[in-house]
Each structure stands twice: as C-alpha cells, then as structure tokens.
Amino acid sequence: MSLEIRKLGKSYGKQTVFENFNIKFEDNVVNCILGASGCGKTTLLNIISGLEDYDYGEIIGTEGKNFSYIFQEPRLLDWYTVRENMEFVMGPLGISDSNERIDRYLRITGLDRFSLYFPDQLSGGMKQRLSIARAFAYPGKIMLMDEPFKGLDVKLKKELTDEFITLWKEDRRTVLFVTHEPREALMTADNIHIIGGEPCRELYKTEIKTERNDRTEDSDEFVMTGEILYSFFTE
Amino acid sequence: MSKYWKKTAVVVAWFLIWYLVALLINNQLKFPGPIETLRVLFSQVIAGEGFVLTVGASLLRILLGFTGAFMIGVSTGIAAGIYKGFSDFMEPVVSVARATPVMSFIILAMIWFSFSTVPVVICFLMCFPIFYQNSKEGILNTDSNLVKMADLYKVPGGKIITGIYLRSMKPYVNAAANICLGLAFKVTVAAEVLASPDYGIGSRLYDAKIYLEPVEVFAWTFVILVLSYLLEQILRIIFKSRKQRSNKDVAGN
Numbered sequence: 001m002s003l004e005i006r007k008l009g010k011s012y013g014k015q016t017v018f019e020n021f022n023i024k025f026e027d028n029v030v031n032c033i034l035g036a037s038g039c040g041k042t043t044l045l046n047i048i049s050g051l052e053d054y055d056y057g058e059i060i061g062t063e064g065k066n067f068s069y070i071f072q073e074p075r076l077l078d079w080y081t082v083r084e085n086m087e088f089v090m091g092p093l094g095i096s097d098s099n100e101r102i103d104r105y106l107r108i109t110g111l112d113r114f115s116l117y118f119p120d121q122l123s124g125g126m127k128q129r130l131s132i133a134r135a136f137a138y139p140g141k142i143m144l145m146d147e148p149f150k151g152l153d154v155k156l157k158k159e160l161t162d163e164f165i166t167l168w169k170e171d172r173r174t175v176l177f178v179t180h181e182p183r184e185a186l187m188t189a190d191n192i193h194i195i196g197g198e199p200c201r202e203l204y205k206t207e208i209k210t211e212r213n214d215r216t217e218d219s220d221e222f223v224m225t226g227e228i229l230y231s232f233f234t235e
Numbered sequence: 236m237s238k239y240w241k242k243t244a245v246v247v248a249w250f251l252i253w254y255l256v257a258l259l260i261n262n263q264l265k266f267p268g269p270i271e272t273l274r275v276l277f278s279q280v281i282a283g284e285g286f287v288l289t290v291g292a293s294l295l296r297i298l299l300g301f302t303g304a305f306m307i308g309v310s311t312g313i314a315a316g317i318y319k320g321f322s323d324f325m326e327p328v329v330s331v332a333r334a335t336p337v338m339s340f341i342i343l344a345m346i347w348f349s350f351s352t353v354p355v356v357i358c359f360l361m362c363f364p365i366f367y368q369n370s371k372e373g374i375l376n377t378d379s380n381l382v383k384m385a386d387l388y389k390v391p392g393g394k395i396i397t398g399i400y401l402r403s404m405k406p407y408v409n410a411a412a413n414i415c416l417g418l419a420f421k422v423t424v425a426a427e428v429l430a431s432p433d434y435g436i437g438s439r440l441y442d443a444k445i446y447l448e449p450v451e452v453f454a455w456t457f458v459i460l461v462l463s464y465l466l467e468q469i470l471r472i473i474f475k476s477r478k479q480r481s482n483k484d485v486a487g488n
Contacts, residue, residue: 049387067387075384079402088398089388138388 002027003048003142003174008057010040010047017043019199021057025191030168030175032189034182036233040200041178045069045144048176068140068173070148074131076119082106083115086134098137105133108167125156132160136167143168145177149184161188165212182229186222187215194232203232267450276454285434290458292351292434293423297466300358301419307359308366309408313400315367316374325367332364341426354426354435361422362415369411373404409474416470420463 008021017040025031035041046052048059049067076085083102090098106112109129119127128148135143148164149157165188168175179185185192186208194204206228210221217223250269257268267275280286315322340360344353377400385395427437428444436455443451 051383051387066389069384069387071380071384073380075380077381077398077402079405080398088394089385089390091388091390091394 003061003176004059005044005048006058006060008047008059009055010043010052011055016199018054018057021199021201023193023195023202025174025176025193027061027174028172029190030165030177030188032177032179032185032192033195034179034185034192034229035195035200037180039196041180041195042146044195044200045146045176045178048142049144062142065141066139068135068138068143070128070131070135070143070145072147072150074119074127076127076130078119081116081118082111082122082130085119085130086137089134089138101137101139105137105167109133109163125152125160128152128160129163132164132167136171141173143173143175145175147179150179157184164188182226182233183217185229186226187212192225192229194229196232204228264447264449267453271450272453272457275450276457280439280451280454280458288434289436289439290462292432293354293427293436294462296351296354296427296435297358297419297423300355300423301362301415303355303359304362304366304415305408305412308363308411309370312367312370313374313404316371316400322371329364329367332360337361337422337425341429344426345430350430351432351435353430354423354432354437357426358419358423361418365411365415365418366408369407370404373407374400376407377403405474412470412474413467416467417463420459424459 003025005021005023008018010016010018010021023044033041033044043052047054048062049069050062077088080088083106086102086106087098090102103112106115109132111126111130111133114122114126119130122130131148149160152160161184177185177188179188189208192204192206192208193202195201196203206225208215208221208225210219215222253269257266257271260266263271311321311325315325337357341353341357344356348356381399381403382395385399390398424435424437424440427435428441429437431438431441436459440452440455443449443455
C-alpha cells in the first residue's frame with residue numbers, strides 16, 4: 001500500500017502549517033519533497049514518522065512499518081563506537097541478523113576499518129556516512145531523509161548522494177527525501193513533489209524518467225524540469 | 236622536563252618555602268617546619284597506637300557519607316530531571332541543605348545521632364545537594380535530538396535511559412564527585428573534631444589542640460592530604476571513559 005496523507009491539519013498556536021493537506025507517495029521509489037525553507041517539510045516528515053502529533057486527517061500506509069531516518073545532522077552517540085552506534089538502534093532484529101546487517105553496511109560504506117572509532121574521531125563526511133549506514137542496516141520499510149547533505153561541500157555531497165543511491169538500489173525502500181535544492185532533487189529523485197504556500201499544499205508533482213546515470217545538467221529533461229522547478233522558487 | 240618531574244619540582248619548591256617560613260618564625264609551637272612535621276608524622280602519628288583504626292574509621296565515614304550522597308543524590312537528581320513536579324518538591328530540601336552552615340548541621344546532628352555517626356550524616360548532607368543538582372542538570376541538558384532519534388528507531392525506554400540519559404549525565408556526575416571528595420574530607424574531619432568519636436582523624440586533631448601540639452596537627456593534616464590525593468586518583472580511574480583510554484587519530488573522509 002502506498003503512503004498517502006489525506007486532509008491533514010496541523011497548527012502551532014495561530015500559525016496553520018497544514019490545512020486539508022493531501023499528498024501521495026509511490027512505494028519503493030525515491031520521492032523528493034521540494035520546498036522553500038520553513039514551508040513545513042520537516043514537520044511533514046515528523047508527522048509521518050510519529051515524532052509529532054497532528055490535529056486532524058489521515059495517514060495511510062505507515063501502519064506496522066518501521067522507519068529509518070537520516071537527519072540533517074548525524075545524531076550519533078559520542079560515547080559509543082561506530083559499531084555500537086549501529087547496534088544501539090537494531091532492536092527489531094535478532095543479534096545474529098543484526099550483526100550480519102551491521103557488518104554488511106559497514107563494509108559497503110567503507111566504515112568497517114573504523115568500527116572501533118568514536119564519532120568525534122571521524123570527519124563530518126564519515127559521520128554522515130555512518131548515519132546512512134545505520135539507516136540502511138535498520139529494517140525500516142520507509143526511509144525519511146531530512147536534508148541529509150545540507151552544508152556539505154559539493155564533492156562530498158556528490159559522493160554521499162551516489163553512495164546513498166547505490167545502497168538504495170540494492171535494498172529498495174520507500175524514500176521521502178526532503179530538500180530545498182532543485183538540483184539535488186533532479187539528480188536523486190524518481191518523483192518530485194513541490195510543496196509550499198501558507199498553509200502548505202502540494203503545488204506540483206512530476207516524475208523523472210531519465211536513468212540516474214544519464215542525468216546531466218544539460219540533458220533535456222533536466223533542463224525542462226529544472227526550469228519548472230526553479231519557477232516555483234522565483235515567483 | 237616530563238610532567239611527573241614538573242609536579243615533583245613544584246612540591247619540593249613549596250616544601251622549601253614552608254621550611255624557610257618556619258625558619259623565619261622560629262617557633263615550633265606556633266609554626267612547625269616540614270622536617271619536624273615529617274619526624275612526628277613517622278615517629279608518633281604513623282607508628283603511634285591505633286593509627287590504622289583512626290585512619291580507617293575516618294575513611295569509612297567519608298566513604299559511607301560520600302557513597303550515600305552519590306546514590307541518593309544521583310537517583311533523586313535523575314527523577315527531578317525527568318519529573319518537574321518532583322523537582323519542585325525537592326527544591327526546598329536542597330535549598331536548605333545548600334544554605335545552612337555546616338556548623339548548624341553538626342550541632343543538630345550531635346543532638347540527634349551517636350558521635351561516631353555524626354560525621355557520616357554531615358558528609359552526606361554536604362555532598363547530597365551537589366550530586367542532586369549536577370545529576371538533574373545532566374538530565375535536563377541531554378540532547379533531545381538523540382532521544383528523538385532513539386524514539387524513531389523504536390529503541391526501548393530502558394535502553395534510552397542507560398544509553399543516552401545516563402551517558403549524557405556522566406560528565407556532570409564526574410564533576411560533582413570531584414568536588415564532593417574534597418568536601419567530604421573537610422566536613423567529615425570537621426564533624427569529628429566537634430563530635431570527637433573514639434576513633435577518627437578529627438578526634439586526634441582535637442586532642443592535639445587540647446595538648447597544644449601544633450606539629451601533630453600539621454602531621455595529621457598531612458595524612459588527610461595524602462589520603463585525599465589517593466582517593467582522588469582512584470576516582471579518576473573509575474570515571475575515566477573508554478573514549479579517554481582510546482587514543483586513535485581522527486579519520487578523514
């Protein structure tokens with residue numbers, strides 16, 4: 001069952017963030033939620049994951065499902081080693097399954113050599129890599145990503161995005177990827193949902209058909225869709 | 236020069252200053268020098284009757300008061316950090332314990348408890364508010380983003396308490412333990428001086444005062460300083476984290 005939000009309402013005091021908000025996300029693809037800063041993207045993720053309550057409405061397709069989350073900042077426990085940080089969240093699986101998954105994702109992300117290191121002995125990029133490895137090792141059917149590459153330099157951002165896509169291709173899950181950068185959405189997404197306005201609503205939805213490997217800044221779809229996406233930010 | 240030799244040089248320099256001041260005052264009854272103090276320390280204090288019992292009794296009282304304050308202070312501090320109502324309930328007790336002069340407590344304790352118990356109670360009363368306050372601060376300053384992360388990954392509540400709250404609290408409890416250890420020695424010995432139980436360093440200090448033996452006061456003070464230093468080192472080992480023991484370089488991208 002795909003993830004769908006129907007007639008969602010959420011206010012903070014007098015400020016209404018969502019009023020009869022509707023959106024539908026396709027299963028097992030990368031759904032990018034694109035919107036200007038402060039439009040309610042993180043609130044939407046928090047509501048879907050259950051971290052925040054909502055006033056009214058319906059969320060369909062999350063029942064009984066676990067969530068993996070890649071936050072803007074890695075949110076690691078400084079007093080645990082790289083491996084222990086992964087073990088800490090692996091409750092739903094048995095010990096042997098957990099160990100197997102942890103080993104696998106540490107190996108794929110190249111963190112296996114650093115499994116006994118503590119987070120503050122790692123660079124910023126490696127910390128975020130660990131956060132991605134943790135999210136994939138955890139058996140979350142739905143993966144929520146809240147601007148996970150914000151603030152990283154261009155090279156590292158590309159490295160981590162490529163790594164994320166590689167991991168996701170091997171283990172496809174429904175991804176909700178929040179960003180405010182049209183370029184990032186164009187390079188990563190299968191579907192792009194633009195949200196905005198006051199109260200927030202879905203303004204536009206499009207599907208990116210070009211294979212990820214063929215997406216370049218001068219490809220036709222990139223240019224055409226890019227123009228549409230940017231128009232929402234310049235209005 | 237290594238760190239060890241630097242420390243030794245500083246200690247030797249202060250012994251020299253002590254020696255010169257004593258030489259200048261030139262009155263053993265008022266201000267004994269280090270040589271006389273060390274002579275009395277080894278010939279009368281350490282070799283004297285009941286030294287082990289005296290030191291043992293004081294140490295036991297310090298450990299009982301300190302451990303009691305640690306256990307009750309930390310557990311109530313955690314509860315106060317989690318439940319605002321409990322924090323409000325505890326506030327008057329902690330404020331009174333912090334503001335009341337130690338002498339008032341000692342005198343009251345001498346009315347209510349046996350003389351050998353008074354120093355334990357005083358040590359507890361002085362250390363408890365510090366453990367309580369620091370533990371509460373530790374809980375309140377726990378990174379809520381880490382707790383949200385754990386909630387999202389459905390980490391069980393008990394594991395969140397031990398893996399996030401207690402770990403975040405550790406530096407605060409560590410700081411409290413360091414402050415309290417020094418304080419515990421001071422107030423326990425002060426309470427022993429006033430309550431004068433059969434065995435205790437404070438009782439021996441009181442005897443030295445009665446018999447006008449300042450050199451013995453110096454010698455016993457020396458014993459207190461050495462014991463305090465040793466306990467501080469033990470505490471440092473206990474609280475040393477795995478992270479401090481690990482000594483790896485920072486890894487790049």
